[in-house]
Amino acid sequence: MEKQLYTISVYTENNPGLLNRIATIFLKRHINIESLNVSRSEIENVHRFTICAHMTEVAVKKLVGQIEKQIEVIKAYYHTDDEIIFHETALYKIASNLLFDKREIQNIIKNSHASIVTVNPEFFVIEKTGFRSETEALYDELAPYGIMQFVRTGRISVSKTEMKISEQLKNL
C-alpha cells in the first residue's frame, strides 16, 4: 500500500501532557511529523491538534486508534488532501532598502497576492497564506534578493464534511 500525506485532527481536553503522549505514538512507529499545529477549536475548552504525516492508510487507521485511546483525547480523524480545506502561512523578513532599490519585489508581492505586515526603516515583513507550493514559490522568487528570516506555520485545515464533535461531546 502506498504512503500518502494524511492530515490528522485530534480534539482534546486541555492537558499539557497530551502533546507528549501524542508525539510518542508517532515516535514509537517511526512516523515523522511533517507539521503540527495546536489551537483552540469551535468548542469551549476543547483543543485541536492538526498533524500532517506520510503513511499508509492501514498505518493511519491504527495510529488514530492509538491516539483515541488516550484518556483525554475526545476524538481523532484522518483526512486526505481532497477531503479538507487547508492552508499554511509563511512570513518573509526582507531588508527595507530592497523594496525601493529593486522595484521587481513590489511586483512579486502584488502577483503572489501576499501582503505586507509591517514596514520600518530596516526591514519589512511579507505574509503569504496558501498551499505549500505557493509559499515555496514566493520563497524561490524572493531568495535571490536575500531573505533575512523565513518561517512557516504548520498546516491548518477544516474538513469538508462535518466532524460532529459537539454532538459527540453531548453524548459523553
Add this chain to the structure above:
Amino acid sequence: MSTKTERIIGAEAVVRALLEEGADLAYGYPGGAIMPIYDELYKYQDKLQHVLTRHEQGAIHAAQGFARVSGKVGVCLATSGPGATNLVTGIADAQIDSTPLVCITGQVASHLLGTDAFQETDVISISAPVTKWNIQVTKSQDIPAAIAKAFYIAKSGRPGPVLIDITKDAQLGELDYAYEKCTGVRSYKPIPETNIEKVKEAATLINAAKKPFIVFGQGVILGEAEAELKALIEKSGIPSAWTVLGLSALPTDHPLNVGMVGMHGHYGPNKLTNECDLLIAIGMRFDDRVTGTLDTYAKQAKVIHFDIDPAEIDKNVKTDVAVIGNAKDTLAKIVPFINDAKHEAWHNEFKEYRKIEDEAVIIPQLEPTKEGLTMGEVINQVNKETNGDAVIVSDVGQHQMFTVRYADFTTTRSNVTSGGLGTMGFALPAAIGAKMGAPEREVVAYIGDGGYQMTCQELGTILQTGAAVKIVVLNNEFLGMVRQWQQLFFDKRYASTVMTNPDFIKLAEAYDIKATKVVKREDLAGAVKEMIASKESYFLEVMIEKEDNVFPMVPTGASVSDVRLS
C-alpha cells in the same frame, strides 16, 4: 456529595482518598519527597496496611500480584527520582498486561521543579508511554479529585496503570477536604457500545462453521466473563485454546480445553490454527508470540474478534467481524443465537495431535525416565499436592513456559505471570502480593535461578510480613531460555548464560525461611509434600537437568503450523 469539608493537609488527603477507594493495602518504599504521606500512613496504620518492600520494583510487582488475583486496584508508593524510576519496569509490565494500578510518587516542591533539584526526575514524561493516564499535582486542593480519577481510570474499561506525581508542597499544604468518587471522564469511554448486528453476524459465522476454533485471552478474566465463555463453548462445542494470560479462565480439565496457543503452546492448537475455517478470538490481542509470522497466520479462516479495546481490532490480524464490548456482555449476548453443536470429527483432530505431543514431549517431561530432573515433573508433583487449586506465579524464561504448559488450574485469576513485557524478577514480589490478595489460598511461585536473583531481596519482605508463599526455584545453573536459543540458533555459543550461583538454601535460611534442596528424583515427592503442608513460607530448590529444552516451539518468524516437537 456532602458539602461538608474538613481542613486537612494534602498528605492526609492522599491516605483518606485511598481508604475511600477501598484500598487498605499499599506497597512502597519511603524517601524524602514522599515523607509527609508516610507520616500520615503511620497515623492511619490501623486502617491501611503499608508493606515495606526492599526495592520499589518489588513494591510495584507485589501490587501487580495483588491486583491480578484479587481483581482490585493495586496501590504502590515511591519517592521522587530513583524511587519513581524504579517503578517504571513494573508500570510498563502492568500497561502491557492490562493490570489496574495506582502508583503515587512524591515529587520535589513545586518551586524546585525544573531546577534539577535533588532527586528530581520528570516521571510524568518518563512514564507517559507506559501509563494509561498520569498527572502531576502541585496544589493540595487538587489531590482528592486526582486520586478519584486515577482509580476510575485504572479499573474501568481495559484496565491499566496510572501514576500520580505529588509535589512535596502539595502534600504539606492544607485543603478543604471532601471526597467524591469519579464516575466518568467526558473524553473517555471505558466500554464502547456493542453493535447487536455484529453479534448476530458473528453468530451466523459460528453456526455455519465446520471447523471453528476459539482462542481466549485475559480479556475473559478482566471482564469476569468466565461463566459466559463456558456457556458459549459448551453450547457451540468449539475446541478452545488459551493465551498465556488467558490461562485459568477455563479449568485445565474442561473437555473442550485443548491447550495453549503460541510459541511454546500445544501442538494441535498451533497446527490447527492454520486449518480451522473460523477463528474466534476473545479478549486477546494477537501478540507476535501467539501468531508467529502473520503472513501465514490463519489465512484460510474467517476471523471474529471480541474485544473491549477498539484499537486492538485489525491491529495485527484483519478481522471479518469485530464485536466490541465487555466480554461478559458480548458473550452473554451471542449465546442465545448459537446452535447446539458437537464438532466431534474436528475435536478428534486435536486429540490426534495431542497423542503425538504426549508421546514426543509431555510424557517424557512429566514422567521422565532419564536421570536428570525435569521442570515438568516438579510442576506435576505440585499439581498432585494442590489438586490445581493453588495460585501459580511464574517468573520469565523456560520455567515460565513449563509452568503455563503443565500447571493445573481449577480456579480463575490463579495464573500470575509477566506475559507481555517478560519481566525477569517479577515472580517473587508478585507472589507476595498474590498471597495478600488471596490469603486463604496456596500461592506457589516457580522461579528460575536467574530471575530469582533479580529480586531475591524481597525475601526480606517475606521475613517482615510473614507472607506464606511457597518458592520453588528450578535451578539449571543457566539463563535457560536464552541458552536454549543459543543452542538452537547460535551453535551452542553460550554467551553469558552460565550462572555461578550462591547457596540458595543459606540465603533463604538467612531470612528465616525453611529451605530444602532436591537433587535426586526420589526426594522430590516428599519435599513437595512438606512444602505444601507448611503453614509458613517455604523455599524449595530443585536441581534440574542443565540443558533441557521447552518444546513444542514455534521459532521466531516461523508459521504456527511449523511448530517443532524437538
